[in-house]
Amino acid sequence: MKRDEKVFEVIQKERERQTNGIELIASENFVSDQVLEAMGSVMTNKYAEGYPGARYYGGCQNVDITENIAIDRAKELYGAEWVNIQPHSGAQANMAVLLACLQPGDTFMGLDLSHGGHLSHGSPVNSSGILYKPVGYMVDEKTGTVDYDAFEKLALETKPKLIICGASAYSRDWDYKRMREVADKIGAILMADISHPSGLIARGLLNDPMPYCHIVTTTTHKTLRGPRGGMILIGHDFDNPYGKVTKKGIIRKMSSLLDSAVFPGVQGGPLEHVIAAKAVALGEALSDDYKTYVEQVKKNAKVMCDEFIRKGYGVVSGGTDNHLMLIDLRKNFPLVTGKMVENTLVRADITVNKNMVPFDSRTPFQTSGLRIGTPAITTRGLKEADMPVIVDMIDNVISNIKPDGNQCTIDEDVIIETRKKVNAMMSPRPLFAW
Numbered sequence: 001m002k003r004d005e006k007v008f009e010v011i012q013k014e015r016e017r018q019t020n021g022i023e024l025i026a027s028e029n030f031v032s033d034q035v036l037e038a039m040g041s042v043m044t045n046k047y048a049e050g051y052p053g054a055r056y057y058g059g060c061q062n063v064d065i066t067e068n069i070a071i072d073r074a075k076e077l078y079g080a081e082w083v084n085i086q087p088h089s090g091a092q093a094n095m096a097v098l099l100a101c102l103q104p105g106d107t108f109m110g111l112d113l114s115h116g117g118h119l120s121h122g123s124p125v126n127s128s129g130i131l132y133k134p135v136g137y138m139v140d141e142k143t144g145t146v147d148y149d150a151f152e153k154l155a156l157e158t159k160p161k162l163i164i165c166g167a168s169a170y171s172r173d174w175d176y177k178r179m180r181e182v183a184d185k186i187g188a189i190l191m192a193d194i195s196h197p198s199g200l201i202a203r204g205l206l207n208d209p210m211p212y213c214h215i216v217t218t219t220t221h222k223t224l225r226g227p228r229g230g231m232i233l234i235g236h237d238f239d240n241p242y243g244k245v246t247k248k249g250i251i252r253k254m255s256s257l258l259d260s261a262v263f264p265g266v267q268g269g270p271l272e273h274v275i276a277a278k279a280v281a282l283g284e285a286l287s288d289d290y291k292t293y294v295e296q297v298k299k300n301a302k303v304m305c306d307e308f309i310r311k312g313y314g315v316v317s318g319g320t321d322n323h324l325m326l327i328d329l330r331k332n333f334p335l336v337t338g339k340m341v342e343n344t345l346v347r348a349d350i351t352v353n354k355n356m357v358p359f360d361s362r363t364p365f366q367t368s369g370l371r372i373g374t375p376a377i378t379t380r381g382l383k384e385a386d387m388p389v390i391v392d393m394i395d396n397v398i399s400n401i402k403p404d405g406n407q408c409t410i411d412e413d414v415i416i417e418t419r420k421k422v423n424a425m426m427s428p429r430p431l432f433a434w
């Protein structure tokens, strides 16, 4: 068959874009060659509805092995008792948990989307907000961190059946213990969505939700640095209001509800090529190299965040504990929107994403904030000394933006000069330097 040049030319252009630019989207990363190889393998040809050893199709002897390797490695990495590795994404993992634990119309709690939460934690346009009754808790306006007292008050008032901790745009660690105490007061299930800081948690650089949360979900492609996908985990100390049975018995009952919720509840055939790649990435995440990598992600984020603060930028919560920071442009650039900055920086080959800041007066299409993360640039091999250089380039672009309502202009020379510097810094580096 003739090679499809039309598509492969675009893929080549995307490889060049990724290679030449500075990637600061906090949820993105670059996978290793062996993760790519597993994803692009013949495993994609196999239907395997069901679970290892209990499939609806014949010929699953090999995909059973890779799926079990992935499950075993995930258990080892996170200290989990049980894992479902099949969710196609984090949103589908969350959807499956809600399906397993709630009835339509039931109340649950999640961090408000405009305060850093995720669409699948109760947004009115997501199935979580359409099928169930979400209650959003918030961050404190002064500190920018989760207001646990207000959270507790709201939980006691609204009595959710399930509480979600975890976020998409939150730079601080979580008090899982405190949240579990609140959940226990009302008999709620506590779920942590650790998609963003997953790799940092797995290697002990942030608080561990496993001892406190009944269920944990994560994506596999952010800090974890695997293929695009999700998974659901249950810790060793599972204990929740599902009847008086032994811990093992509760895990069996809960895991069977979750398995059925993933398949056939929200998905059909698993993506066995992606599961093979998840197995490879989880193996990498168990290595010493990966531990050094996540430590570097955290160091880079801290240095970058301190540098933004040194230059006078507003940073929500005043710092970072993890891999990302949320810049509040309102402090020193009140007329510049997140959208203007995102669109302007991308022309200089720097990719960030506009983001709402807590108590934002702008819409999600404009926003007053930027979310910036270090997982991807750290995979490219950048270290602490590179961070002020990047902040300088971003600051120079932002300072030269001339806003005019929701539109803006900038001197083209600023873009050309910045792009030259970005390309010189990044082009010689491989996508995966670890």
Ligand code: DSN
Pocket: 026, 027, 090, 118, 168, 169
């Ligand atoms: N879209 C992801 C993020 O950027 O955080 C969450 O799903």
